């Protein structure tokens with residue numbers, strides 16, 4: 001095997017005991033040379049994540065001119081970890097400097113939020129005896145807030161080339177004006193991918209608090225099986241539809257490298273976890289379905305017009321109406337004389353839906369327009385179904401037997417994904433039926 005980049009999430013960094021588990025994992029394999037860490041997460045259900053407290057610090061500065069009271073809670077968490085680990089480190093001095101910077105005019109929500117990862121990495125580097133390298137020196141955003149991938153890659157190569165055994169904070173970098181900028185929430189997963197690409201790792205290990213991706217949401221099926229391997233494309237489809245173990249954007253930096261990602265559990269390091277492999281590498285041959293994911297609360301704008309298929313520009317005109325309202329189209333199932341536009345109901349606040357329907361009537365003069373609300377979408381994803389017949393039949397039969405009415409069907413052209421729409425109230429039952437059909441028989 002070769003070089004590994006390991007990213008540890010918030011639960012793995014939540015307290016001194018968990019820092020100890022991380023250390024055991026790192027030291028058990030000398031190939032684990034580059035470590036990316038999140039800020040300490042929740043210790044139990046009632047706890048507050050450090051990142052959330054840091055955003056509150058920034059709000060306090062705006063409202064009250066000081067974050068002192070909220071920062072005290074953060075200070076206690078970090079000093080507690082350093083004390084419990086018995087580290088020789090002047091954490092109070094680092095915390096004083098951090099509090100001052102959040103209070104100062106150089107601060108911003110991104111700067112405040114980034115300090116959780118910064119402090120976490122400083123402590124972990126000290127604890128492991130590794131070198132600390134600040135993500136601000138490695139990760140660069142452009143003036144529009146997008147990652148400058150080429151610049152970043154060059155920086156990582158230049159700064160880390162001759163280094164071994166390094167800890168890097170996740171979640172943030174610097175923009176071209178020199179200001180700290182974060183990724184979206186959960187973004188340390190993206191940092192891990194970027195570092196793994198930059199240092200030419202052989203494997204990106206993403207250590208979290210579950211033993212990999214479950215076939216479906218364990219809140220619905222508590223004993224759902226763990227997926228042993230899935231492709232980048234399957235991951236993308238499942239993440240888009242709500243599976244949330246890994247940040248949905250974390251695969252993008254790795255696509256060109258074809259590097260696998262291994263999701264592992266810090267609290268059960270003996271488990272193999274889920275391996276995410278490049279599309280084309282395949283998953284096990286006998287597997288039809290890899291995973292089931294879904295989301296509630298979609299609205300379906302159903303449009304009917306005779307001879308719609310002969311009308312040049314019909315779909316474009318309908319989509320322009322939606323675009324003018326700045327709304328994303330999620331799916332677009334169509335028939336010969338029918339078109340359904342599926343959008344997230346959250347985007348349709350304050351009478352927007354009425355405006356859209358009226359504008360569609362004006363623009364394309366349909367015979368009939370109707371809006372279906374409270375629709376849940378469920379994606380059944382599997383690289384294996386592209387080569388087999390009968391998968392859709394099994395899904396539909398299982399749902400018919402359970403008396404679940406299907407309101408919409410959409411199959412992606414990759415043939416790796418069948419999406420069905422059902423009433424929100426049938427969502428859990430529908431996932432249970434599909435899981436039973438493919439994994440309990």
Ligand code: ASP
Nearest residue numbers: 038051171185186187188
């Ligand atoms: N700490 C950040 C968050 O809570 C980033 C991360 O953990 O990946 O979103």
